[in-house]
Amino acid sequence: MAIVVMKFGGTSVGSIERINRVASHVAREVRAGNQVAVVVSAMSGETNRLIGLTQEAASLHDAKEYDTVVATGEQVTCGLLAMNLQQYGIRARSWLGWQIPIRTVGLHSAARIDSIGTDGLMADLENGVVTVIPGFQGVSLDGRVTTLGRGGSDTSAVAVAAALNAERCDIYTDVDGVYTTDPRIESKARKIDRISYEEMLELASQGAKVLQTRSVQLAKVHNVKLKVLSSFIDPENCTEDDLAGTLVCDEGDIVEQLVVSGIAYSRDEAKITLRHVPDKPGIAAEIFGNLADAGVNVDMIVQNTSEDGKTTDLTFTVPEAEADRAVTSLRDAARKGEFGEIQADKNVSKISIVGTGMRSHSGVARKMFETLAAKGINILVISTSEIKVSVLIESEYTELAVRALHSAYELDKV
Ligand code: ADP
Ligand code: ASP
Ligand code: MG
Numbered sequence: 001m002a003i004v005v006m007k008f009g010g011t012s013v014g015s016i017e018r019i020n021r022v023a024s025h026v027a028r029e030v031r032a033g034n035q036v037a038v039v040v041s042a043m044s045g046e047t048n049r050l051i052g053l054t055q056e057a058a059s060l061h062d063a064k065e066y067d068t069v070v071a072t073g074e075q076v077t078c079g080l081l082a083m084n085l086q087q088y089g090i091r092a093r094s095w096l097g098w099q100i101p102i103r104t105v106g107l108h109s110a111a112r113i114d115s116i117g118t119d120g121l122m123a124d125l126e127n128g129v130v131t132v133i134p135g136f137q138g139v140s141l142d143g144r145v146t147t148l149g150r151g152g153s154d155t156s157a158v159a160v161a162a163a164l165n166a167e168r169c170d171i172y173t174d175v176d177g178v179y180t181t182d183p184r185i186e187s188k189a190r191k192i193d194r195i196s197y198e199e200m201l202e203l204a205s206q207g208a209k210v211l212q213t214r215s216v217q218l219a220k221v222h223n224v225k226l227k228v229l230s231s232f233i234d235p236e237n238c239t240e241d242d243l244a245g246t247l248v249c250d251e252g253d254i255v256e257q258l259v260v261s262g263i264a265y266s267r268d269e270a271k272i273t274l275r276h277v278p279d280k281p282g283i284a285a286e287i288f289g290n291l292a293d294a295g296v297n298v299d300m301i302v303q304n305t306s307e308d309g310k311t312t313d314l315t316f317t318v319p320e321a322e323a324d325r326a327v328t329s330l331r332d333a334a335r336k337g338e339f340g341e342i343q344a345d346k347n348v349s350k351i352s353i354v355g356t357g358m359r360s361h362s363g364v365a366r367k368m369f370e371t372l373a374a375k376g377i378n379i380l381v382i383s384t385s386e387i388k389v390s391v392l393i394e395s396e397y398t399e400l401a402v403r404a405l406h407s408a409y410e411l412d413k414v
Contacts, residue, residue, distance in 0.1 A: 002167040003125060004034040007135065007157035010044035011174040012231035013077045016084075023084045024235035025172065026130060030090055035125040037164060039135045039157040040081055042073025047136075047150070063108035067137075067147045070109075071097070074134030074153065082132040092130040095121065097137035097145065102156065104138035104146045107295075111138055111146035112214070113155065116163035125164070133160060154215035162222035169224050170245075171211065172231035177246035178203070178210055180411040181263040185399050188412035192261065193244070196251040199261050199354050202388045206352035207266030211248075219248060251356055259357035259364055260409040265402050266350045267395055269299075270323035271380060273315045274330065276340030279306040283338075287314065287330065294329035296322045300350075300383040300392060311339075315381060317392060320346050348380060349398040352390040353405060365389045371408040377401055 006029060008022050022040075029036050042050075050070045054061050078094040085092035100121060104111035124131050135153020138146045148155055154171060161169035178200065179189040195203075197220035204213040210228060219226040229245025251257075277283055284303070291298055299317045306312040318326045323344050334342055358364050368389055372379060377400065381392040393401055406412060 001033060001035050003037065003164050004029050005037045005039060005157055005161040005164065005166045005169040007039040007153060007169070007171045008041065008081075008231055009153065009171075009173045010041045010046070012172050013040055013042075013081065014044040016080070018231075019077070019080055019084050021235060022081060022172075022231065023088055023090070025231065026081075026085060026092075027088055027090055028235050028238075030130065034167075035128070037121060037125065037131045037133060037160055037166070038081065039133045039153060039160055040074060040077040041135050041153040043077055046073040046076070064144050067108045067111075068145050071134070071137040071145050071147050074136050078132045078134040082130075085130055085132070090130055091128060092132055093124060094132045094134075095124075096134060098139035098143070100133065102133075102138040102159070104140055104148070108140075108144070109147055110149045111140065113138060113148070113159045113218075116159055118163050121160075121164060148214070149212070151209055151212035152214075154212040155218060158215040158218045158222075158224050158226065161224045162218060167225065169219070169226050171215075171226065171228045173210065173228060174230070174232065175210065175228075176230035176233075176242075177228050177244075178208070178248075178262070180261070181402055181406050182208065182265070185265075186403050186406050188403075188406065190412065192246050194247045194249055194254045195261060196254060196356060197248055198251065198387060199356055200248045202352070202354040202385070203262050203264045206264035206350065206354065206388065206390060207268070208262070208264040216248065225249070257357045258355055259361045260353045260355040260411065261357075262354050263402055263405050263409075263411070264352045264354065265398055267398060268320045269317050269346075269348050269350050269392065270320045270326075271315060271317050271345045271348045271392060272323065272326055273313055273343045273345075274334075274339050274341075275313050275343070276311040277303075277314045278339065279310055279312050284314070286333070286338075290329045290333065291318075291326055294325050296326045296329065300381045300390065302381050314339075317348070317350070317381060347395050348392050349395040349401075350390050350392050351398070351401045351405065352388055353409065354388045356387050358387050358389075367408055368405060371404050372401060375400055375404050377404075 082094040135156035177191040226248040
């Protein structure tokens with residue numbers, strides 16, 4: 001018998017009616033003769049509500065208590081689904097993160113899964129019991145509840161699939177697959193049948209929240225067969241086509257390689273510029289050392305050439321939520337006169353084009369810059385990787401830029 005992991009996101013478990021539908025999907029896989037482990041998110045809006053409560057309770061919250069609170073959303077859904085499945089006559093039980101255990105390391109609220117105990121889960125699966133597991137949560141080595149960062153249930157699902165050596169990991173969500181860009185902002189976006197791990201990794205890390213970045217990394221490393229599909233299809237009456245979704249797979253398994261496969265955007269960006277930074281060895285190490293000590297993640301970096309041979313301007317981007325911390329961590333150095341003013345701008349977005357075909361085609365970046373120029377959109381910072389070009393722009397142009405690029409690379413036509 002094959003083990004199948006099915007993950008259902010927040011919208012898919014957003015009401016008892018929807019949990020009923022989830023139970024029918026699970027029943028379908030059980031009827032097909034599979035051993036099923038289900039991973040669930042909190043009901044939609046619940047994690048935000050819980051975070052709001054922690055903010056009301058204490059302005060400077062303790063990360064361990066924050067995790068204790070926000071992990072509860074998944075616990076509720078997991079119990080509700082297990083009892084709903086039992087009502088269908090399917091044997092099911094819930095397993096919380098600490099009971100399994102899903103051991104994590106690293107910071108609270110951004111923990112990483114280190115290992116998953118499989119004995120209890122395997123015993124249940126072999127006895128024909130569906131195991132219902134809360135996504136997003138784990139337990140630290142010292143026994144405290146942890147969470148994996150927003151969107152972390154995807155990662156829980158892939159980690160469970162890897163640990164159980166599952167035949168596949170199906171991520172059920174509110175869209176029927178991975179699209180050429182977010183269908184919420186470009187109605188002409190098309191569903192992609194197959195996408196490589198590398199491209200999905202870039203799209204996710206550049207803002208396509210359909211899969212959490214870490215889940216794609218784990219799937220690639222452990223060779224987990226990962227599929228994204230809709231939970232809104234009729235579980236009693238669905239065709240192979242309905243269940244096709246998007247397969248995330250090795251590059252070699254994709255026949256047609258496009259130059260640009262998808263476009264991602266992220267509004268969660270802030271640009272920080274340090275003026276009059278001395279043009280001397282060691283200064284970048286000091287600045288970025290301060291930022292690293294403050295736990296700030298730096299993404300794009302540009303250093304202008306020095307006009308007078310003495311000072312330059314240094315610009316970099318950080319997640320919006322980390323901008324204030326970044327500025328605070330550099331203020332001492334600025335006060336000591338090590339460089340001039342610090343300017344922070346939170347009104348920026350990052351737009352990225354992604355495609356493995358870029359490795360073998362020239363002119364891809366040029367088309368991006370020309371397309372944005374034709375719309376009068378100014379580029380503030382540029383960064384590239386082998387299969388990606390990202391630009392930072394003013395956030396008011398986000399939709400315009402995504403739509404213009406989507407059409408320029410003919411993603412609506414393929
Ligand atoms: P879940 O609650 O199921 O985890 P998410 O809200 O985290 O669902 O992710 C699904 C959403 O991701 C979609 O509703 C869609 O708006 C957004 N999204 C962003 N980029 C893409 C993309 N390239 N393809 C599909 N969905 C995308
Ligand atoms: N409930 C968590 C969140 O909203 C985890 C998840 O849904 O993946 O971020
Ligand atoms: Mg999600």
